Amino acid sequence: MSKQIQAQADIGSLSLRGLGLFTDMLAVLSADNVTPMAMIQMEQLGSLFHVNGRFANRVPELLTRASSRPIGRLTLAVGWRRGDSVSLFAESAGGQAISLLSLCITNIYNEEAVGQILSRLSSRLLPKSSPRAGVVHLADVAALVASKLNVFGFGNILAEQTMRVHSAYEKLETTIPEGLLELPSVESIVEFLECLSHLREDDTVIRISGSSGVLYLLSIVIFMFPLDAIITAESYVIHEGEAGGRVVIEICDSAPVQVQVEKKLSQSTTLTLPLKVCEDGRKIKGACSFAWEGWIARKLQIDMRGSGKR
Structure with missing residues (x-):
């Protein structure tokens, strides 16, 4: 019995500020x-x-x-x-x-x-x-x-970034890439998040380029690391954080999206991977939450852009 009690205490003390x-x-x-x-x-x-x-x-x-x-x-x-x-x-x-x-x-x-x-x-x-x-x-x-x-209304954030990217392409008078809101596969999003974890290392840069499914990646970065991000659409800057340059997102008409983890000092690439979109995103797709103010407009923007309508 005493061993069982001790084992429980050991598990509990792993984290969550100990067990006082x-x-x-x-x-x-x-x-x-x-x-x-x-x-x-x-x-x-x-x-x-x-x-x-x-x-x-x-x-x-x-x-x-x-x-x-x-x-x-x-x-x-x-x-x-x-x-x-x-x-x-x-x-x-x-x-x-x-x-x-x-x-x-x-x-x-x-x-x-x-x-x-x-x-x-x-x-x-x-x-x-x-x-x-x-x-x-x-x-x-x-x-x-x-x-x-x-x-927070993550759906609002996704819609805002969608409209910013579309607006940039309209100003450039360039064709908007297809598949910006294609859903990345589970394995791809895991690999993407693994790359983002490298930001805890001071000399690391994460470089993302491409178009298919990139708006989901962009929204995650804007939500979690906005100060570290620089985002461009065909070289047109649409976001630059105060400490920008550690996460560089370059939206361009190419597929699949490429994610690279680079070291600043050596300029050597430590990891490069393509992200694949899910063949049938409806099977794993969730439901975005929206802040109350303007939620109808934001929901429609995502639905319309995701369906390929302009």
Whole structure:
């Protein structure tokens, strides 16, 4: 019996700020029907992504958001209470980063694909000794995070970037490439995210070029790493972050999209890969969330551009 208790303590102390509040943590995880192992794995995965920008700055507040209203001598809690399972992510950089990543992929892919993405990415990036949760459990945590962060309206962001790219091509009086909103396959998005994890290395540049499915990649970068990004459409600059130059996206009429991880000092390419689009994106496609203001227009913009209509 003593060995079993000790093993449980060892697992719990892997992350999530130790287990000074182990009892409280189990209570909130049980209430939300998520497993501790999935939470720990997600936080460790998130620690490999150094996010920045206005969305990253708002994550801690949104994950722990709660408000109260005085009623005489009583106080009525309204909204999300502090201490629920997702609020544990607000306490660490890894938790905040995986929250942003979870929101992106839950808006782009369905639940099954989200679990596969998180599981495969963990296998590629985390040590073999790290805890491993099931695909379903990872997807459950990602969905719980998205339920709080969907207020960002990832669909609005995707629509805005779509219109910016189309506007750039119209100004250049150049034919807009086809397939900008083709859905990348699960394996391709895993490889893409693995490349983005290299941004934690100071001397690394991620270079993305092509057109098929690039708007999804572009939107993820704008959402998670806006300060590091430079984005061009046929050499026409449509976005340049304050610390731009570490993620370079060059939209051009070529397929498939190429992603390269380069070292600044040696200029040597450490990894080059093509991204493939899914043959039938409807099988794994998710449903984008939209901010209330202007959501109808944004939804129509994505649907119209994605169907190839001008």
